């Protein structure tokens with residue numbers, strides 16, 4: 001079979017083309033999400049919330065999401081904004097292939113009032129019952145001129161880390177550079193399921209024109225430091241990327257209980273969560289297929305589409321060769 005020898009990169013490009021070109025043929029109403037070609041939710045369940053596609057194991061109503069004690073896979077859509085579980089945290093999107101959820105978390109802030117000689121603090125904490133903050137793709141950033149901000153957690157592990165940002169005047173600060181002058185950045189520990197941001201600011205070193213400091217966790221690439229942010233940061237929120245997995249057992253143990261094993265698509269594969277004991281597993285469609293391995297008919301093949309594409313490509317290649325030869 002000659003067809004098998006196409007490079008993998010080409011295969012994935014072809015898939016993307018096929019999946020995305022189909023809905024374009026039927027113009028959807030403005031802002032309606034583009035539904036993927038595969039089965040997304042259980043029969044009878046609503047596949048979207050606001051502009052977001054909510055794939056199973058997530059779901060917006062009882063019976064439509066994977067049950068666990070904390071309702072981790074429930075997406076509250078009561079005000080047409082997707083919110084995570086029983087919290088009010090907005091969900092930006094959910095991905096099946098790399099098992100990420102992007103949520104929106106506000107920045108913590110502290111301001112010193114010269115007149116009252118008091119601090120006003122807006123603190124921020126996130127507590128997840130199941131998912132982890134991805135430590136590779138999120139960073140903790142602190143903005144200020146006499147600021148030590150700490151980030152602590154105690155759910156999966158007890159940790160405290162922090163970052164200090166110092167500057168003597170706005171002019172000494174370099175835009176884009178987060179290396180301790182006006183802005184400081186650090187990583188979170190691996191597997192953190194919670195964080196709380198607190199400040200230690202000293203009122204005797206506060207610059208009159210920079211009374212506020214901010215600190216936040218944000219997905220990499222969503223914040224570029226600008227010296228003007230020292231003065232006009234205001235209230236802002238940033239996307240935070242979480243890793244998700246199902247169950248609380250390893251694949252080997254989960255597979256033994258057919259009734260609760262989540263990888264239900266035929267031939268789907270199971271991989272243990274990288275976070276270890278009690279953090280569950282993830283399902284993947286068999287190679288050559290894509291979609292939702294958490295549903296029986298969730299994985300769709302690309303063999304027929306690819307077969308057609310191959311014929312076209314091979315015909316084009318032959319035409320090309322003929323054109324060169326003559």
Ligand SMILES: *[C@@H]1O[C@H](CO)[C@@H](O)[C@H](O)[C@H]1NC(C)=O
Nearest residue numbers: 067068069247248249260278
């Ligand atoms: C694992 O999940 C099952 C089902 O949600 C639950 O009954 C059980 O208590 C959980 N076990 C642990 C150790 O959390």
Ligand SMILES: *[C@@H]1O[C@H](CO)[C@@H](O)[C@H](O)[C@H]1NC(C)=O
Nearest residue numbers: 076077078079083085086087
């Ligand atoms: C969903 O969110 C609304 C507020 O937006 C809240 O009143 C309701 O209790 C939430 N539902 C659940 C099941 O948590």
Ligand SMILES: *[C@@H]1O[C@H](CO)[C@@H](O)[C@H](O)[C@H]1NC(C)=O
Nearest residue numbers: 092093094095102219239240
């Ligand atoms: C999900 O949201 C994040 C943050 O807004 C964005 O970077 C990412 O590209 C989105 N992914 C998808 C598949 O829409």
Ligand SMILES: *[C@@H]1O[C@H](CO)[C@@H](O)[C@H](O)[C@H]1NC(C)=O
Nearest residue numbers: 098134135136137190243274
């Ligand atoms: C974070 O996300 C990346 C990209 O999907 C993934 O490779 C990695 O395993 C995730 N977890 C950690 C702890 O970095």
Ligand SMILES: *[C@@H]1O[C@H](CO)[C@@H](O)[C@H](O)[C@H]1NC(C)=O
Nearest residue numbers: 153154155156157158159193
């Ligand atoms: C964190 O520390 C507290 C108090 O020292 C302790 O009770 C708790 O078990 C610790 N948590 C973890 C996950 O180690």
Ligand SMILES: *[C@@H]1O[C@H](CO)[C@@H](O)[C@H](O)[C@H]1NC(C)=O
Nearest residue numbers: 114117118202203204205206
């Ligand atoms: C700093 O705070 C202390 C006690 O809260 C107060 O006595 C002092 O006046 C403040 N200093 C400045 C420069 O505001």
Ligand SMILES: *[C@@H]1O[C@H](CO)[C@@H](O)[C@H](O)[C@H]1NC(C)=O
Nearest residue numbers: 176220221222223224225226
């Ligand atoms: C940050 O800067 C980089 C490179 O200059 C740019 O590609 C990116 O779009 C910027 N991101 C934001 C959120 O401004």
